[in-house]
Amino acid sequence: KRKEDYKLRELRIFLRDICRKLASNRRFYKFTKPVDLEEVTDYLEIIKQPMDLETMMTKVDMHKYNCAKEFLDDVDLICANALEYNPDKTSSDKQIRHEACSLRDHAHALIDVEMDSDFELECQEIARRR
């Protein structure tokens, strides 16, 4: 086990906790599971790269994230997908856009507060080398 493998294990423990906190917030329940393609039949015609919090938790376990920035890129993708799929002036579309922006801002705020910036920089160095 190299020194950097210990760092990535610490990153995984941290990201699991962030993912759990986001997925347990009732405001974000629409983003906790993959969009139900039986229910939303045109979804893949509009959204080319679906993403959700359950998929992100699986990606943590599969060592897909080498730094918090890569994790936040997937949160930003959840948000961008919801903004793209819900562009209408209707109150239902407006509400889901608001929830998506709130998810994105909460994720970034949680990481900024709880993550040591030097640790993230070390992880980004590891990510660049891999």
Ligand SMILES: CC(=O)c1nc(NC(=O)[C@H]2CNCCN2)sc1-c1cc(O)cc(O)c1
């Ligand atoms: C996650 C998402 O982006 C999403 N967007 C929707 N938009 C609409 O239904 C809008 C689209 N514009 C026209 C009027 N209807 S429903 C929906 C969704 C919510 C869930 O609780 C589970 C799920 O699988 C998908």
